[in-house]
Amino acid sequence: MEKELWKGNEAIAEAALRAGCDCYFGYPITPQSEVPEYMSAHMPKYGKVFVQAESELAAINMVYGAGGAGLRAMTSSSSPGISLQQEGITYLAGAEVPCVIVNCMRGGPGLGTIQPGQSDYYQCTRGGGNGDYRTLVLAPSNIQETVDCIQEAFDIADQYRNPVMVVMDGLIGQMMEPIEWKPYKKRELAPKDWAATGRYGREEHNIINSLYIDPELCDVHNKHLAEKYALIEKNEVRWECIDCDDAEVIITAYGTPARIALTALENLRAQGIKVGLFRPITLWPFPEKALHDLVGNDNVKVILDVELSSTGQMIDDIRLAVEGRKPIRYLGHAGGVMPTVEEICETAINALKEVK
Amino acid sequence: MAVVYEKTKGLTDVELHYCPGCNHGIIQKLVAEVLEEMGMLDTAIAVCPVGCSVFAYKYFSVDTLQAAHGRAPAVATGIKRCRPTQPVFTYQGDGDLASIGTGEIVHAAMRGEKFTTIFINNAIYGMTGGQMAPTTLIGQKTTTSQGGRTAEQAGMPIRMAEMLATLDGCVYAERVCVADIPNINKAKRAIKKAFEKQMNNEGFTFIEVLSTCPTNWGMTPIQAVQWMKDNMIPYYPLGVIKEKAMEV
Numbered sequence: 001m002e003k004e005l006w007k008g009n010e011a012i013a014e015a016a017l018r019a020g021c022d023c024y025f026g027y028p029i030t031p032q033s034e035v036p037e038y039m040s041a042h043m044p045k046y047g048k049v050f051v052q053a054e055s056e057l058a059a060i061n062m063v064y065g066a067g068g069a070g071l072r073a074m075t076s077s078s079s080p081g082i083s084l085q086q087e088g089i090t091y092l093a094g095a096e097v098p099c100v101i102v103n104c105m106r107g108g109p110g111l112g113t114i115q116p117g118q119s120d121y122y123q124c125t126r127g128g129g130n131g132d133y134r135t136l137v138l139a140p141s142n143i144q145e146t147v148d149c150i151q152e153a154f155d156i157a158d159q160y161r162n163p164v165m166v167v168m169d170g171l172i173g174q175m176m177e178p179i180e181w182k183p184y185k186k187r188e189l190a191p192k193d194w195a196a197t198g199r200y201g202r203e204e205h206n207i208i209n210s211l212y213i214d215p216e217l218c219d220v221h222n223k224h225l226a227e228k229y230a231l232i233e234k235n236e237v238r239w240e241c242i243d244c245d246d247a248e249v250i251i252t253a254y255g256t257p258a259r260i261a262l263t264a265l266e267n268l269r270a271q272g273i274k275v276g277l278f279r280p281i282t283l284w285p286f287p288e289k290a291l292h293d294l295v296g297n298d299n300v301k302v303i304l305d306v307e308l309s310s311t312g313q314m315i316d317d318i319r320l321a322v323e324g325r326k327p328i329r330y331l332g333h334a335g336g337v338m339p340t341v342e343e344i345c346e347t348a349i350n351a352l353k354e355v356k
Numbered sequence: 357m358a359v360v361y362e363k364t365k366g367l368t369d370v371e372l373h374y375c376p377g378c379n380h381g382i383i384q385k386l387v388a389e390v391l392e393e394m395g396m397l398d399t400a401i402a403v404c405p406v407g408c409s410v411f412a413y414k415y416f417s418v419d420t421l422q423a424a425h426g427r428a429p430a431v432a433t434g435i436k437r438c439r440p441t442q443p444v445f446t447y448q449g450d451g452d453l454a455s456i457g458t459g460e461i462v463h464a465a466m467r468g469e470k471f472t473t474i475f476i477n478n479a480i481y482g483m484t485g486g487q488m489a490p491t492t493l494i495g496q497k498t499t500t501s502q503g504g505r506t507a508e509q510a511g512m513p514i515r516m517a518e519m520l521a522t523l524d525g526c527v528y529a530e531r532v533c534v535a536d537i538p539n540i541n542k543a544k545r546a547i548k549k550a551f552e553k554q555m556n557n558e559g560f561t562f563i564e565v566l567s568t569c570p571t572n573w574g575m576t577p578i579q580a581v582q583w584m585k586d587n588m589i590p591y592y593p594l595g596v597i598k599e600k601a602m603e604v
């Protein structure tokens with residue numbers, strides 16, 4: 001198929017349309033405003049629903065309504081807007097309403113910056129709202145992968161009746177790249193017989209609800225959710241390993257930093273330094289076992305984690321997978337400052353020197 | 357024997373949990389009767405709030421979504437935009453609609469969303485144990501206004517029906533109560549009219565129902581009805597506040 005040049009955010013919107021998204025609800029925020037803009041222009045052409053909500057809070061609740069009524073619903077935002085959506089996300093998770101949420105991440109805290117960031121990792125993977133819940137989090141690192149993820153995200157959400165988040169740093173939303181519209185393999189999905197569609201002859205009325213006032217029933221509901229999350233962990237975890245087999249330094253990174261790290265890896269390999277790249281594609285479920293096993297290899301001397309975050313957030317999951325068996329070094333920037341290839345190379349070389 | 361009265365099929369057989377003398381039950385019955393009479397039990401979708409009526413999803417026999425506190429109008433927007441031919445309504449208390457959810461209700465009304473909101477104004481937070489609501493009357497004692505609400509401290513009570521009526525998207529706003537049989541009949545007519553206008557695609561329709569909370573008002577059911585008539589109706593006048601003529 002022919003390659004086409006697309007801007008990240010517009011490609012996200014188009015991918016959602018192609019995946020059968022019935023309705024989109026959103027609110028403007030940089031660096032993702034091209035998504036609602038594109039949706040407003042294109043959804044009505046196909047008889048689909050676009051509403052510019054009065055806030056991200058309203059947008060996520062519109063998603064809850066539409067998703068609960070059996071439609072394929074989506075919203076997108078960037079970090080401060082996603083903060084505001086946490087209430088809705090915990091309700092969606094609790095009531096098991098499928099939907100797709102795109103977070104085109106910028107730097108924080110607070111209003112932070114409109115430049116790319118990855119400091120929403122905790123918020124996305126730990127369940128930023130109240131209660132024990134998880135959202136499946138896909139973290140593509142280029143526009144092609146983003147488009148593929150978006151299309152699949154709707155199926156994953158429907159299959160597990162769970163919100164799915166697609167998170168990219170703002171750079172991926174803002175840049176242009178050639179992509180190919182590949183036909184994606186649709187999953188086999190059960191009919192949405194649980195949805196509040198109107199009864200239309202059904203004996204019992206369907207209820208979309210997250211309230212379980214009876215302690216025993218709330219416990220049962222939470223156990224059911226936990227089992228579902230275990231199933232997602234088993235079936236959906238994704239990662240990519242590049243040149244890891246003989247690596248002495250494993251760089252861990254996702255999104256744009258993973259691409260910068262890849263160039264660093266090539267430079268270091270050219271100098272004869274054995275570096276590998278471990279790139280989680282699902283942030284939750286985190287590819288814990290894969291990293292755990294990889295780090296167990298005798299040749300691995302040190303791990304270097306690179307993120308768009310001042311303190312590092314994914315590094316906590318890396319620590320859990322490494323279990324203290326190997327030293328971990330960190331390189332990160334916030335505010336939209338990108339780690340450079342040189343910086344990564346230098347940090348990797350120094351880390352290796354220190355531990356050898 | 358002739359059947360003169362039957363419980364509406366719009367309600368399930370689940371026992372209501374409301375306190376004696378609470379108006380929630382009467383109002384839900386009226387909504388359910390209207391849905392049944394209009395032949396909409398198979399198509400209607402309800403959105404229930406956080407508040408004493410949170411369990412309404414067990415009582416209405418139609419498909420229902422339980423919404424986060426105050427967000428019902430956004431949830432209903434999502435449903436109605438995707439299922440534009442089906443009747444959709446929210447049922448919300450005054451803490452839910454007039455406090456935490458003011459943004460959602462105002463914007464749904466502004467957009468002229470074609471659903472109906474049944475707004476229960478009992479001048480107090482029922483479920484959480486009788487705290488002050490934005491609708492609490494001046495001088496009214498609640499657990500967070502123990503000396504009585506003052507305008508200095510909390511402002512004047514909000515009149516939601518009048519406020520929403522200023523928005524073009526709101527085509528019908530009426531305030532009713534269910535204190536006695538004539539008023540119950542009027543309330544039912546208002547609810548029916550709102551649904552008719554909704555199904556006519558006219559715009560946003562809003563019925564404010566003055567309601568009692570004997571438990572948190574610290575009154576008997578009979579005292580509560582009298583207090584509502586004596587104190588609430590003078591500040592929250594009954595009647596049609598807005599009815600926009602259908603454009604032809």
Ligand SMILES: Cc1ncc(C[n+]2csc(CCOP(=O)(O)OP(=O)(O)O)c2C)c(N)n1
Pocket residue numbers: 406407408409425448449450451452453476478480481482483484489
């Ligand atoms: C975000 C959030 N804040 C607070 C609450 C606690 N809460 C539950 S019901 C309620 C007030 C309900 O009062 P109202 O809407 O007047 O309904 P009523 O109980 O009187 O029918 C509050 C504050 C909540 N559930 N969620």
Ligand code: SF4
Pocket residue numbers: 373374375377378379380408478482483568569570571572
């Ligand atoms: S607390 Fe008040 S509003 Fe709630 S059920 Fe009892 S009387 Fe009704």
